[in-house]
Amino acid sequence: MLDAITTVSEAEVLPILAGMSAARRQDLLANAILHSVPTGTVLFEQGEVPNFQLIIVSGSAQLLGKSGAGREVLIETVRAPDLIIPAAVVSGAPYLMQARVPEPSRFLLVQADVFRDAAAADPVLAQAVIGSLATQFRRMVRQIKNLKLRTTTERVGCYVLALSARQGTPDRAVLPYEKTLIASELGMTRESFSRTLASLENSGLQVEGQTILIRDARSLAAACHPDPLIDDSPL
Amino acid sequence: MLDAITTVSEAEVLPILAGMSAARRQDLLANAILHSVPTGTVLFEQGEVPNFQLIIVSGSAQLLGKSGAGREVLIETVRAPDLIIPAAVVSGAPYLMQARVPEPSRFLLVQADVFRDAAAADPVLAQAVIGSLATQFRRMVRQIKNLKLRTTTERVGCYVLALSARQGTPDRAVLPYEKTLIASELGMTRESFSRTLASLENSGLQVEGQTILIRDARSLAAACHPDPLIDDSPL
DNA sequence: TCGGCAGCTTGATATAGGTCAATTCATGAC
DNA sequence: GTCATGAATTGACCTATATCAAGCTGCCGA
Numbered sequence: 001m002l003d004a005i006t007t008v009s010e011a012e013v014l015p016i017l018a019g020m021s022a023a024r025r026q027d028l029l030a031n032a033i034l035h036s037v038p039t040g041t042v043l044f045e046q047g048e049v050p051n052f053q054l055i056i057v058s059g060s061a062q063l064l065g066k067s068g069a070g071r072e073v074l075i076e077t078v079r080a081p082d083l084i085i086p087a088a089v090v091s092g093a094p095y096l097m098q099a100r101v102p103e104p105s106r107f108l109l110v111q112a113d114v115f116r117d118a119a120a121a122d123p124v125l126a127q128a129v130i131g132s133l134a135t136q137f138r139r140m141v142r143q144i145k146n147l148k149l150r151t152t153t154e155r156v157g158c159y160v161l162a163l164s165a166r167q168g169t170p171d172r173a174v175l176p177y178e179k180t181l182i183a184s185e186l187g188m189t190r191e192s193f194s195r196t197l198a199s200l201e202n203s204g205l206q207v208e209g210q211t212i213l214i215r216d217a218r219s220l221a222a223a224c225h226p227d228p229l230i231d232d233s234p235l
Numbered sequence: 236m237l238d239a240i241t242t243v244s245e246a247e248v249l250p251i252l253a254g255m256s257a258a259r260r261q262d263l264l265a266n267a268i269l270h271s272v273p274t275g276t277v278l279f280e281q282g283e284v285p286n287f288q289l290i291i292v293s294g295s296a297q298l299l300g301k302s303g304a305g306r307e308v309l310i311e312t313v314r315a316p317d318l319i320i321p322a323a324v325v326s327g328a329p330y331l332m333q334a335r336v337p338e339p340s341r342f343l344l345v346q347a348d349v350f351r352d353a354a355a356a357d358p359v360l361a362q363a364v365i366g367s368l369a370t371q372f373r374r375m376v377r378q379i380k381n382l383k384l385r386t387t388t389e390r391v392g393c394y395v396l397a398l399s400a401r402q403g404t405p406d407r408a409v410l411p412y413e414k415t416l417i418a419s420e421l422g423m424t425r426e427s428f429s430r431t432l433a434s435l436e437n438s439g440l441q442v443e444g445q446t447i448l449i450r451d452a453r454s455l456a457a458a459c460h461p462d463p464l465i466d467d468s469p470l
Numbered sequence: 471t472c473g474g475c476a477g478c479t480t481g482a483t484a485t486a487g488g489t490c491a492a493t494t495c496a497t498g499a500c
Numbered sequence: 501g502t503c504a505t506g507a508a509t510t511g512a513c514c515t516a517t518a519t520c521a522a523g524c525t526g527c528c529g530a
Contacts, residue, residue: 046464067374067384071459075379087369087376096376096464119365126361130354131369135320140375141322141331143299144310147382148422149302152517178477187383192517194479209478225303229281229331388489414508427487429509444496444508
């Protein structure tokens with residue numbers, strides 16, 4: 001499960017580390033570890049202080065927020081290639097979210113202080129960190145606008161539209177994980193999500209298990225008011 | 236209103252630029268502009284592409300999100316010394332929020348491309364940008380947890396508690412701006428905010444215009460479940 | 471093949487919070 | 501001082517969404 005990196009060939013192609021001088025990258029990877037984890041693994045809990053910067057080599061990680069009462073909501077999904085919450089690592093502050101692995105994935109673990117030092121010393125790595133942080137920040141802002149400015153119907157409809165755009169299939173969208181999780185991501189209960197999806201069948205949408213058919217994108221858009229400054233850009 | 240910087244004395248003390256070599260800082264400031272603006276000024280609209288990186292020298296800026304329907308909510312307040320949405324500037328993407336000035340303030344305007352180049356070239360500036368982005372990201376995460384995991388009562392109560400902690404007065408909190416704005420920041424209507432505050436009078440709280448007296452912090456905390464991983468740390 | 475979960479849907483009901491409207495309060499202009 | 505304006509409160513009402521409670525469906529393991 002824990003493998004020291006013998007060949008850096010894999011890590012070399014990581015876009016995050018691209019552009020770093022070979023020497024610097026060598027330095028970074030000296031005591032890095034490549035970790036392959038199965039579905040369901042918890043990478044860290046909220047409240048923990050980061051020991052490592054995790055770099056997603058393949059797969060993805062879900063970031064969950066938990067309340068004192070035990071309620072648990074999905075906040076974000078991060079996909080390869082990216083860093084997992086560099087904000088916590090660079091600030092050395094406790095994680096605000098738990099990280100869980102929804103599919104077999106591989107991560108590169110870099111000691112937190114090593115990572116910080118490297119980011120301070122290497123402008124190319126610093127740029128990568130800045131880029132990752134900026135993108136993640138903007139996603140959070142979009143989500144806040146989504147929550148504060150929209151009804152559940154709008155959130156659900158726009159979620160489906162954004163999904164179909166991201167998947168390159170204008171006539172359908174396949175839900176990437178359980179509806180219960182998606183509901184929590186959208187800030188509603190699973191029951192509301194189910195009902196809202198059903199009610200959108202009047203607006204050119206058809207639910208078929210995990211796949212949602214979009215029979216009339218025009219009508220759907222009219223019902224849920226997509227907005228490029230809220231919905232994830234297809235980038 | 237627009238003044239070229241003749242003396243850099245002011246900018247020199249800006250913590251953001253501290254640590255940069257004098258030469259580099261000089262370079263940055265060469266075509267920077269110091270801008271003093273009155274209350275109410277809109278610095279930029281959402282949707283605009285950033286021309287400048289704005290650095291808050293004194294005062295603050297409010298970041299608002301607007302819906303197509305014209306609804307407008309407060310998302311964040313940024314205070315000196317800090318950068319205004321570096322995420323938009325470094326990524327060169329359109330602003331997701333409008334920036335408005337709630338008090339007479341001064342900003343240093345650095346051409347966006349100049350700022351990007353400087354951040355790429357100067358590790359110290361890069362670190363400052365990383366720090367600012369990380370802090371701002373974490374604030375957004377806290378806000379999302381606040382919105383998704385809490386009731387209005389909890390949000391209002393914890394807001395007051397956090398305020399009083401930040402202001403160093405355990406027995407009171409002074410609301411920093413209109414209640415309508417605060418309500419939108421907390422994701423509710425002004426009416427709900429008003430009623431919720433009133434209802435918390437049963438939990439050791441007393442409303443006195445813009446100042447809220449905390450007569451029984453224990454009881455208030457019991458009613459609203461503060462959580463260090465959600466509420467702004469007193470840092 | 472048969473449980474037996476886990477996830478989902480659906481229905482009935484409750485309620486938190488939104489909407490609309492009227493009133494008070496505070497502030498600043500004149 | 502009075503008036504006008506915008507903010508805040510309060511009340512009555514309503515609806516969107518949560519909650520609670522069955523069923524349903526598909527899947528996995530024995």
